[in-house]
């Protein structure tokens with residue numbers, strides 16, 4: 001799988017922002033719109049701020065961009081843990097993206113219902129076509145989870161392209177996540193990972209023994225081609 005390794009986090013962010021711009025233009029030229037599933041957690045915030053900055057603001061056809069969420073925490077949309085709130089604060093509000101272009105998970109519903117409703121939201125958006133995001137952005141936890149596909153959870157065994165609720169024992173929390181089959185239908189998938197604390201997880205997922213129960217990010221294998229990994233040197237330091 002293509003690995004793009006850069007000296008600094010800033011360089012990684014710029015390269016991934018450029019990738020986002022290229023994917024957006026390609027999708028809009030081909031289909032008139034660009035659908036992206038955003039990742040949550042701590043890593044992508046800087047990417048979103050960069051995309052909303054003057055350097056990138058004019059380079060993306062924002063009016064044709066439709067935003068989904070790869071996973072969500074079971075918290076209100078005003079909670080600091082909410083992936084939606086983070087994306088809204090860093091990207092959507094600064095760019096003035098209309099709410100009609102943003103599809104958050106409805107966390108006012110119980111998790112299983114929220115997940116079911118989100119599957120419908122995604123399928124309605126794609127209509128009669130299979131749900132194929134133009135780009136899915138992903139992070140990687142130091143335990144090798146991605147989106148909310150955590151080690152040893154039931155959602156790892158779901159074979160439908162859907163959105164599911166999952167109880168994550170290690171966090172004692174409910175999450176809502178796209179399944180691996182749904183992510184793998186995407187036209188492009190990009191991981192953003194930086195920092196030495198992720199180096200072991202990067203090695204296990206990319207070069208380790210095949211064991212998706214332990215290393216769920218190994219489930220990500222897009223049908224359209226390999227996922228692109230955007231890494232800084234410390235995150236890539238254990239790759240051989």
Ligand SMILES: O=C1O[C@H](COP(=O)(O)O)[C@@H](O)[C@H](O)[C@H]1O
Pocket residue numbers: 039040041042043044070071072083138139140141142145146147148
């Ligand atoms: O829980 C989450 O973590 C992963 C990795 O996030 P990071 O904070 O370690 O960068 C992320 O991909 C996912 O969306 C998020 O909810």
